[in-house]
Amino acid sequence: MFHGGSFGLEVLSWLATVFIFVVGLFILFLIGVYISDVTQTKHAIRRNYPVIGHLRYFFEHIGTFFRQYFFTMDREEMPFNRAQRSWVYRASKDIDNTVAFGSTRDLRPSGTILFVNHPFPTLGKDAVKPRDITIGESYADRPYTTSSIFNISGMSYGAISKPAVLALSYGAKKADSWMNTGEGGLSPYHLEGGADIVFQIGTAKYGVRDEAGNLSDEKLKQIAAHEQVRMFELKLSQGAKPGKGGMLPGEKVSTAIAEIRGIPQGEDSISPNRHPEIENNDNLLDMIHHIRTVTGKPVGFKAVIGDNTWIDDLCKTINQRGREYAPDFITVDSADGGTGAAPQSLMDYVGLPIQESLPLLVNSLVNHDLRERIKVIASGKLINPSEVAWALCMGADFIVSARGFMFAMGCIQALQCNRNTCPTGITTHNVKLQKGLVAEQKSTRVHNYIKNIVREVGLIAHACGVRSPRELNRGHARIVLENGTSVTLEEIYPCKSSVH
Numbered sequence: 001m002f003h004g005g006s007f008g009l010e011v012l013s014w015l016a017t018v019f020i021f022v023v024g025l026f027i028l029f030l031i032g033v034y035i036s037d038v039t040q041t042k043h044a045i046r047r048n049y050p051v052i053g054h055l056r057y058f059f060e061h062i063g064t065f066f067r068q069y070f071f072t073m074d075r076e077e078m079p080f081n082r083a084q085r086s087w088v089y090r091a092s093k094d095i096d097n098t099v100a101f102g103s104t105r106d107l108r109p110s111g112t113i114l115f116v117n118h119p120f121p122t123l124g125k126d127a128v129k130p131r132d133i134t135i136g137e138s139y140a141d142r143p144y145t146t147s148s149i150f151n152i153s154g155m156s157y158g159a160i161s162k163p164a165v166l167a168l169s170y171g172a173k174k175a176d177s178w179m180n181t182g183e184g185g186l187s188p189y190h191l192e193g194g195a196d197i198v199f200q201i202g203t204a205k206y207g208v209r210d211e212a213g214n215l216s217d218e219k220l221k222q223i224a225a226h227e228q229v230r231m232f233e234l235k236l237s238q239g240a241k242p243g244k245g246g247m248l249p250g251e252k253v254s255t256a257i258a259e260i261r262g263i264p265q266g267e268d269s270i271s272p273n274r275h276p277e278i279e280n281n282d283n284l285l286d287m288i289h290h291i292r293t294v295t296g297k298p299v300g301f302k303a304v305i306g307d308n309t310w311i312d313d314l315c316k317t318i319n320q321r322g323r324e325y326a327p328d329f330i331t332v333d334s335a336d337g338g339t340g341a342a343p344q345s346l347m348d349y350v351g352l353p354i355q356e357s358l359p360l361l362v363n364s365l366v367n368h369d370l371r372e373r374i375k376v377i378a379s380g381k382l383i384n385p386s387e388v389a390w391a392l393c394m395g396a397d398f399i400v401s402a403r404g405f406m407f408a409m410g411c412i413q414a415l416q417c418n419r420n421t422c423p424t425g426i427t428t429h430n431v432k433l434q435k436g437l438v439a440e441q442k443s444t445r446v447h448n449y450i451k452n453i454v455r456e457v458g459l460i461a462h463a464c465g466v467r468s469p470r471e472l473n474r475g476h477a478r479i480v481l482e483n484g485t486s487v488t489l490e491e492i493y494p495c496k497s498s499v500h
Helices: 002-039 044-048 054-069 082-093 162-175 188-192 217-224 255-261 281-295 308-321 344-349 354-367 385-394 403-408 439-463
Strands: 113-115 133-135 144-146 150-152 178-180 196-201 229-235 299-304 329-333 375-379 398-401 477-480 486-488
Touching: 002 044, 082 403, 082 439, 113 385, 144 229, 150 162, 150 439, 162 178, 162 188, 162 403, 162 439, 178 229, 217 229, 217 281, 229 281, 229 329, 281 299, 281 308, 299 375, 308 354, 329 354, 354 375, 354 385, 385 398, 385 439, 385 477, 398 403, 403 439
Parallel strands: 150 178, 150 398, 178 196, 196 229, 229 299, 299 329, 329 375, 375 398
Antiparallel strands: 113 477, 133 144, 477 486
């Protein structure tokens, strides 16, 4: 008995030693993973949440095998489903973006877009790059010429973090695209990357306001003196909150943001729900003409459209007053756009979605013989190649996106944009969370995203039998009706011409 007991104790002692050794190895392994995670610069989640951040990728991977047992499928999540986000993630990482075993997209619902493949598609040797388009030609002293199709929409420094602005700036430069400052003014971080810039003037006129909040010609000239600032965009409204101005809480108004925006530090800054001096179309055209005269650069406006009455009246006013008063471009935003926080009643129920407002705008410009004078920029949930190709078919000259680029930088749709808790460091001023977003790494993903969008839009164009994306028109896409059959976009939205 004694001998057996001694043997049992030895076994237990050996097992305890092995257990302690294994636990020690495991702890060393975790320490190694921790050090690896906090020092690597590619993945914001792992950098901000070392060790446990790996669970995100594990669950994402096993989800593909267990999806048949759960209700949430690839295309059921909102506001952007898994299929949409996954395409952007893969494109931004420049990895294989092919899928297997068929599409998860349901082609039957009313409103579904289908592209018309040509029996003799364009050969690669016959493909051509997107042609140059000049904005403000003959009307601005310094017009802007670019071939870029896909660009970065307005995201203010303050709404997004310093490393996010830097990543976008460097990435846009690499891709020869432009970036919009958003209404928060021009920061040094917008300029640092060297990208072309569209300066947005919001209702509070941040960055170009005097002490009373009025538009300052002197500050307009200072902004325009930057060679990188190519155009000015007067924001009338945006998708998330048409009819409401933004509010920046005082705790977010740091010394740097106060200086950039021209507002008191530490105080709440509430933007008017419209430009007080713009009460009608004549006022709008006067403002556009004034800014263009002062800056010498192309000027347009951004708006969510409610119906065709206003646009038709605006076109009539332009033709009465003269084309020199016309905006050089119009950015049409979708009612379901917007990265920032907004009252749900405005976000869900006010304004037209881009699917209706874009053809409405293009048709009005064509009908009033203003299509060549005024360029069209489409905005609002257009983050994948199919959506960009659709907008080109509808007559857009350019497409811009904000949330697509947030995904490219690593956004996981945590829906924390209106708080200071963004886990990927994009929409937070928490320095501990910002450290996960390394601008140099994410700028490459921004570049890759743009590159792969343009490449795959080109694939769609070639399948439709044209040589370049800007040759797409409404005859190249069809829309599914309620009865399950489809008709071309030109049958649903007839237009004399939709030239780019």
